[in-house]
Amino acid sequence: MRPDGEEHRLGPARVLITRRQPILPDDPLDPLRELLAREKPGVGIARVHQVHGVDIHHAAGPTSEPYPRADAVVTAERALAAVVVTADCVPLLLADREGRCVAAVHAGWRGTHAGIAGRVVAELESRFGVRPEELAARVGPAIGPCCYEVSSELGADIAARWGGDWVHPGPAGRPHLDLPGLVRFQLVQADVEESAVGGGGECTLCERERWYSWRGGDKSGRLVAAVWLPDDASPV
């Protein structure tokens, strides 16, 4: 049976996010590999060892173990898919609308609090000369403000650094964090056009029959998000 995935376009770039599989794969990347083999045979995978930091790996070729320790992958190589692995954290995919480069970002609360989305936007400009207004972005499925209860300390830290719009009391009175909303805000703050940012409304915990949620009990299941440029994406 063909693994299930959700597809999007970011300008010429393609995004694929794998959904919950009927049987948990041995390797979370297996469904992605199977789908990519049809979408773009021979494409290499550039992934990283995610550590909830803000380091960015510039991939010139496929990565292999030990993977670089980083939480974002950027590349201009058409032979590569940039990949991140999540289960409640935000998978963020970015692409130049002119087809010069792509980025895959793992944005959990630590990376988001440290501003990883804006750092990646800045990296795409400094490394590839792509201005923020030229980017398109997809905020993939992640735990939503409906379900993401955090400690009062973290809620206060986030509000102090990023403003109070992203932390609201949940039904039990404890703070809930709007992580996807904060990631969208950071992109816009970094001068990405709001209309060029899609997604961010799907909660992995509410919709855990469709995705994987670490907090929903899927400790070993993972959602895999990839972005790549088709061979005919015209470089500028």
Ligand SMILES: [Zn+2]
């Ligand atoms: Zn929810």
